[in-house]
Amino acid sequence: xxxxxxxPTRPVQIGSITIGAGHPIAVQSMCATKTVDVDATVAxxxxxRGAGAAIVRIAVDSRRDAEALKAIRERTDAxxxxxxxENYRLALDVxxxxxKIRYNPGHLYHHERHRPWQDKVRFLVDVANQHDCAxxxxxxxxxxDPAKREKYAQDDAIGPMLESALDHCALLDELGFTRxxxxxxxxxxxxxxxxNRRFAAERPDVPLHLGVTEAGMPPEGVLKTQIALHALxxxxxxxxxxxxxxxxxxxxxxxxxxxxxxxxxxxxxxTPNAQALDPGRLNIISCPSCxxxxxxxxxxxxxxxxxxxxxxxxxxxxxxxxxxxxxGPGETDDADxxxxxxxxxxxLKRGGNPLGAxxxxxxxxxxxEELDAIINAPTDN
Ligand code: SF4
Numbered sequence: 001x002x003x004x005x006x007x008p009t010r011p012v013q014i015g016s017i018t019i020g021a022g023h024p025i026a027v028q029s030m031c032a033t034k035t036v037d038v039d040a041t042v043a044x045x046x047x048x049r050g051a052g053a054a055i056v057r058i059a060v061d062s063r064r065d066a067e068a069l070k071a072i073r074e075r076t077d078a079x080x081x082x083x084x085x086e087n088y089r090l091a092l093d094v095x096x097x098x099x100k101i102r103y104n105p106g107h108l109y110h111h112e113r114h115r116p117w118q119d120k121v122r123f124l125v126d127v128a129n130q131h132d133c134a135x136x137x138x139x140x141x142x143x144x145d146p147a148k149r150e151k152y153a154q155d156d157a158i159g160p161m162l163e164s165a166l167d168h169c170a171l172l173d174e175l176g177f178t179r180x181x182x183x184x185x186x187x188x189x190x191x192x193x194x195x196n197r198r199f200a201a202e203r204p205d206v207p208l209h210l211g212v213t214e215a216g217m218p219p220e221g222v223l224k225t226q227i228a229l230h231a232l233x234x235x236x237x238x239x240x241x242x243x244x245x246x247x248x249x250x251x252x253x254x255x256x257x258x259x260x261x262x263x264x265x266x267x268x269x270x271t272p273n274a275q276a277l278d279p280g281r282l283n284i285i286s287c288p289s290c291x292x293x294x295x296x297x298x299x300x301x302x303x304x305x306x307x308x309x310x311x312x313x314x315x316x317x318x319x320x321x322x323x324x325x326x327x328g329p330g331e332t333d334d335a336d337x338x339x340x341x342x343x344x345x346x347x348l349k350r351g352g353n354p355l356g357a358x359x360x361x362x363x364x365x366x367x368x369e370e371l372d373a374i375i376n377a378p379t380d381n
Contacts, residue, residue, distance in 0.1 A: 004267055007200060007236040009207040012179050014134045015079030015099030017054050019181060019239040020207035026054035026240040027259035028209075030083070032249055032289040035065040035072075041291075042075045044252060049078040051253035052260055055240065057081040057102065059291045066093035073097035081136065083290070085326065086110035088120050095131035102136040105164045106143035117145070118171055125177045134179045137168045140213055141186040142331035157186060158195045162202075169203055181239065182206050185213035187285045187320075187334075189228035189277065200237045207239035208232075214285040214320065214331060217246045217306060221286075222258045226265070226272040233266045244288035246302045246321075255288070282313050286321040287331065293323040294343045297360055301341065308364050315375055319367075337370055339363065350374070 009020035019026050029048045033040040035058055045056045056078045060066055073080065081100035084091055086107045095101060103124055108117045128135050139161045148160035148167075165182050172180055182203075184195045192212050200208060212228050215221035225243045232238050243258040265272070286302040302321045309319060320335035322328035328340020328347065338349045345357035350370050358366050 004233055004263070005236050006239075007204050009239055010178060010205050012134050012181050012207050012239075014055055014081070016077075017079055023239070025233070025238060025263055027052060027256055027263065028055035028057065028081070028240055028242050029053045029252060029255040029259075030057040030059070030242070030244075030288065030290055032252060032293065033291060035060060035291040036068045038068050038071045038075070040249075041068070041072050044249060045072065045076045045078050045080075047253060048256060049076070051256040053078070053256050055079045055081050055100065057083050058098075059083040059085065060090055060094050061085050061087065061292060063090070063093060065291070066090055069094050069097045083138075085292075088124060091124055091127045095127045095133050098133060100134040100136060101128055102138045104138050104140055104143055105168050106140065106145045109145060109147070121168065121171050122175065125172065125175050128177070128179070134181070135172070135177070136209055137165060137172070137180060137182045138209070139165045139182070139184045141188075141191065142213070142333065143327060157188070157191050158198065161186070161195050162198055165199055166202060169206055180206070181209050183209035183211060185211050187212060187214040187224075189224045192228040193231045196232050196237055197235070208237060209240045209242065210238040211242040211244055213244060214287050214322070215244050216284050216286045217302060218254060218258075220277075220284070221245045223272065223276055225258065226262055227274050227277060229262050230266055230272050233263070234271075246286040246288055246299055248299050280314070280316045282309060282315050283318045284309065284321065285318065285335065287323050287327070289323045292326055293341070294325065295341050295360070298323040298341045301339075301346065301360065301363070304364060305339070305367065308368060309371060312371055312375060317371070317374060319371075336374060337367065339367065 011018045011021035031044045033044050048056050060082050080098040082094045082098045083102045108120045144160045145164050148164045152159035161184050186192050212225045215224045241259050243255045245255050318335045320332040320338045322331050322340040332338025340347050346363040347357045348355045
């Protein structure tokens, strides 16, 4: 099997593995269990590791999550990455138990708004140095730093993401911290290809974590990721990958299986059929779920939305289904219809307009009503 030729990125050690500098491309995934449920999270971590995950990410939102992570660390040898949300200071509590800290530049401004983001990154770098951790600067289309967002046209998804990533790299350089990688994720495979190509051209030294965010359910979610990652990996771009799929917890290994298949296909020269993704057809994007999912009915709801909307398959409409109220509102911004789940209600919006919160029993008929209204709306031509 021919090897994939790779960009000359620098090595970044993450626990027992190294990414970049020609090391094998690491396939990773993330736990979707409640982090405080130590038994379930250890079981999922081990299942992912058993399937071939080189790194397993776990979200931490609270001190209780941080305490759970300590207990999880004691029961697994997996290379662990922590996903920080807004509360960047939790890094101090979790760093002793993990190998990598992922922060999102777009979330840093939420806490302590008077403090410049640069101070917050300095704090994270100090913590990482102190506890022998790598860092991922994880830029995401749905939660870009608002200060970057407002500098670009509304329809320019790439400019703010790229500038955000490059600014953070420049600061990490200035601080003398080299043990980091970057990710630039979008739910549109074409944007993922473009933004990562442009980043790699500017910073060929920085290892890249590749993925399509909110790719959705298989098989469409796998196809979207295949198309984006194949184009990048075949061009030598990418040092670690994640396939984000909306699947039940006991099926999370599908993310690793799909990631390994993508690598094997690239190495074998098999090209995915990009035409299979028709932009003129209904597009359902949904998050892969994580510990922040507030009602476990979310994955089932995403499947029900797919089934119920099948009659509109030839409509150029995007429906976004997200698992929580933290990221749901932002991550559904670009969709025609957006849903995000709370503990008892599902929030719905059409375009930018909130339509209210509906019970899990009410949401599908309401969604259908709005979908029909879009389909039947008079057009300008
Ligand atoms: S939208 Fe919420 S539940 Fe879904 S992956 Fe993102 S943070 Fe987790």
